[in-house]
Amino acid sequence: MAEGAYLGWDFSTQQVKVIAVDEKLNVTYEESINFDKELPEYGTQGGAHVHSDKLTVTSPVLMWVKALDIILEKMKSSGFNFSRVRALSGAGQQHGSVYWKRGACQTLRNLSPDLPLHQQLKSSFSLSDCPIWMDSSTTVECRNLEKAVKGAQNLSDITGSRAYERFTGNQIAKIFKENPDAYSQTERIALVSSFAASLFLGSYTPIDYSDGSGMNLFHIRKKSWSQPCLDACAPELEEKLGPAVPSSSVLGPISSYYVQRYGFNSECKVIAFTGDNPASLAGMRLEEDDIAVSLGTSDTLFLWIKEPTPALEGHIFCNPVNSQEYMALLCYKNGSLMREKVRDESASGSWDEFSTALQSTEIGNCGNLGFYFDVMEITPETTGRHRFNADNQKVLNFPRKMEIRALIEGQFMAKRIHAEKLGYRVVPSTKILATGGASHNKDILQVLSDVFNAPVYTIETANSACLGCAYRAIHGLAVGEMFPLLIS
Numbered sequence: 001m002a003e004g005a006y007l008g009w010d011f012s013t014q015q016v017k018v019i020a021v022d023e024k025l026n027v028t029y030e031e032s033i034n035f036d037k038e039l040p041e042y043g044t045q046g047g048a049h050v051h052s053d054k055l056t057v058t059s060p061v062l063m064w065v066k067a068l069d070i071i072l073e074k075m076k077s078s079g080f081n082f083s084r085v086r087a088l089s090g091a092g093q094q095h096g097s098v099y100w101k102r103g104a105c106q107t108l109r110n111l112s113p114d115l116p117l118h119q120q121l122k123s124s125f126s127l128s129d130c131p132i133w134m135d136s137s138t139t140v141e142c143r144n145l146e147k148a149v150k151g152a153q154n155l156s157d158i159t160g161s162r163a164y165e166r167f168t169g170n171q172i173a174k175i176f177k178e179n180p181d182a183y184s185q186t187e188r189i190a191l192v193s194s195f196a197a198s199l200f201l202g203s204y205t206p207i208d209y210s211d212g213s214g215m216n217l218f219h220i221r222k223k224s225w226s227q228p229c230l231d232a233c234a235p236e237l238e239e240k241l242g243p244a245v246p247s248s249s250v251l252g253p254i255s256s257y258y259v260q261r262y263g264f265n266s267e268c269k270v271i272a273f274t275g276d277n278p279a280s281l282a283g284m285r286l287e288e289d290d291i292a293v294s295l296g297t298s299d300t301l302f303l304w305i306k307e308p309t310p311a312l313e314g315h316i317f318c319n320p321v322n323s324q325e326y327m328a329l330l331c332y333k334n335g336s337l338m339r340e341k342v343r344d345e346s347a348s349g350s351w352d353e354f355s356t357a358l359q360s361t362e363i364g365n366c367g368n369l370g371f372y373f374d375v376m377e378i379t380p381e382t383t384g385r386h387r388f389n390a391d392n393q394k395v396l397n398f399p400r401k402m403e404i405r406a407l408i409e410g411q412f413m414a415k416r417i418h419a420e421k422l423g424y425r426v427v428p429s430t431k432i433l434a435t436g437g438a439s440h441n442k443d444i445l446q447v448l449s450d451v452f453n454a455p456v457y458t459i460e461t462a463n464s465a466c467l468g469c470a471y472r473a474i475h476g477l478a479v480g481e482m483f484p485l486l487i488s
């Protein structure tokens with residue numbers, strides 16, 4: 001691979017992150033911007049706004065744009081040499097959707113290098129608050145979609161998943177129903193990943209197969225939009241979505257905005273962006289029988305598979321590295337936000353005290369079991385905190401240390417049970433590859449290893465999605481096909 005730098009971006013729920021690697025895959029730079037801390041004017045918690053109905057969850061799109069402005073300025077003042085970047089790719093939190101207003105493409109194409117992005121794009125969106133993966137307000141739309149394609153399993157056979165509230169097609173259906181004006185003023189509907197790619201390309205970019213698999217709209221075998229699913233959600237939807245492309249596609253050169261404002265090389269290529277979990281799969285270089293566990297805002301368990309096995313639980317996406325293969329994924333919404341809550345309640349807000357509790361309680365927690373769903377869980381669909389003592393009686397609370405172990409053992413037992421229900425088998429050669437913020441905590445990983453009875457490995461950075469995108473930037477440059485820039 002030619003000498004130079006390759007960037008991987010991650011527009012995740014709580015922050016924007018970037019990693020640079022050299023041609024030998026050594027990490028040479030990392031930076032991140034936390035939305036709550038560095039953009040307090042948007043008033044988010046965990047990067048999101050949970051609405052009063054407790055089901056609707058959105059994030060302000062201009063917060064994401066402004067975070068990119070800030071991180072680029074941080075890189076510039078740190079002396080980062082943008083001119084060495086040969087290619088970049090990125091990821092976004094899956095399922096979230098961005099609504100570009102009519103005329104926005106012209107604005108994107110004519111950005112002035114004298115101004116930050118957020119000032120120039122402030123009127124470019126027909127919706128300022130974007131639905132994200134934590135939303136669970138579209139149950140009606142989910143049932144309508146399943147009915148339109150003759151059932152949940154049929155929908156899963158077509159798109160890789162039954163209808164899920166957070167999946168983009170159902171979110172678009174809700175917007176079309178509740179805000180038809182915004183829908184008609186929308187020129188392009190993007191995922192967070194393709195929205196972020198558009199910022200770098202200076203034009204709308206296609207949605208990639210892998211992140212597109214998380215919409216309940218994309219036919220994962222035919223690699224094209226499913227017309228019956230599109231028609232069931234909203235009119236003229238294919239026109240608003242644009243085409244879908246393989247995740248390794250070369251979309252074109254970086255926008256001149258970045259060349260003039262930051263000194264990027266005009267030859268720097270933008271490789272299709274994808275979802276955070278597909279990007280993590282790429283970053284973790286999974287092998288057969290391995291299982292990856294990402295302990296981030298959401299917890300996810302995923303693995304590389306050759307043949308799709310769509311079911312009524314879990315998800316099958318097109319594979320982001322080999323578009324003719326697949327990846328399987330289970331997602332848990334009560335991930336780190338739940339661990340942080342119990343840390344605050346039962347360990348005085350201290351991870352050290354949290355770890356001490358795990359070290360001083362025994363495996364199996366003397367038969368005490370807990371399941372903690374403060375927000376509507378995805379797998380399974382339920383809420384509330386549920387504790388059972390060794391006699392299998394429901395109890396209202398546990399002593400602090402027991403509560404902590406019950407939370408962590410419960411989170412990992414659920415993952416193993418759901419994975420095995422879907423046919424995944426833990427075998428002697430199984431390795432668990434852990435990533436995400438909580439993968440820094442060795443005591444949490446020890447519980448993961450005990451529950452799966454398998455060794456746990458971590459990669460040098462918890463930012464596997466970013467790292468995976470830096471790898472995909474190299475991969476795309478090497479193998480990706482040029483995708484003719486869409487003049488929409």
Ligand SMILES: O=C(CO)[C@@H](O)[C@H](O)CF
Nearest residue numbers: 093094133276298300331
């Ligand atoms: O909904 C999910 C996966 O299906 C989450 O892991 C989001 O991608 C987190 F951003």
